[in-house]
Amino acid sequence: MVRPSGRSTRDEIHWAASQLFRERGFARTSVRDIAALAETNPALVIRHFGTKELLFLETMHLSLDDEPLLDVPLESFGERFVEVLLSTEDDIKGVYLALVRGSNEPNIAARLDEVHHTAFVAPVRARLSGPDADLRARLAAAVVGGLLYALWVVGDTHLAADHRELVVRYGALLQEILTPHG
Template structure:
């Protein structure tokens, strides 16, 4: 059973992710994040110390990427798509955060660096063969593009498509990139 502190921390992180996804860094206040999380601003400070430290926590990809990459390589293409589409439905897509990096000025560097070090490098380490780094980035480009079109731009066909249809159409191409197959 999770304690109140863990529930509060998760609520604060979720509220911070929403705030940082919607507004420039300078426009965000801890008071607004606290209100969205249903906690007090002093509690946000107690758990995270400052807005900058909270942003640093939100900019990490850790456990989410563990879940995203948690499949054997031969099944990873389908798994990535299912995991990403699940994340879309739960409004917690870890990859789409990087699409909002430009609005955070100097703080965007942290988000971009974390994405490169925690996401790109982790996927790259799973791949073998020629062009592994390029293939890892191409897989992530496909997933980011899907997320942007589905959750930000809301294109008609992708937004209306059944999850299984998206997976069936996209997984073979992703798997070829993951495997290094022509």
């Protein structure tokens, strides 16, 4: 069935779930809420996606556009990465928070691990060389994860107060891990 919006019922459910999971997280979003926003029957949500968890896993994907990150020399990567991350935060933030908040579920925790690896560790690792390249990529991911935690989970407004200062300082910290000078 094609709806007045031009999207199929399945597409409407997918869209509604994506919106609600980003806003509320996994636990605070019910199948009934998704169905109501999609203007459909809750039974159709289950029919199309199986379970709420499977729907969550299908809708919550995080990827970064590699192009803005790869078009700079590695020596400029730290600051550039923090700038790109913070300038595209709405979509990234919603998915990140939904994954973190739902990570007590084993399959969602596995998705969070997958996102951690595919969205950050692997692309950064591909840019590095040397025997400790994998360790540096993982350390960089941990540093970025700490920033996201402080800004988006804790909501540290003092840290977020000066955007440019945050980009410069955190970028330098990330850069030192990626291209150590010692």
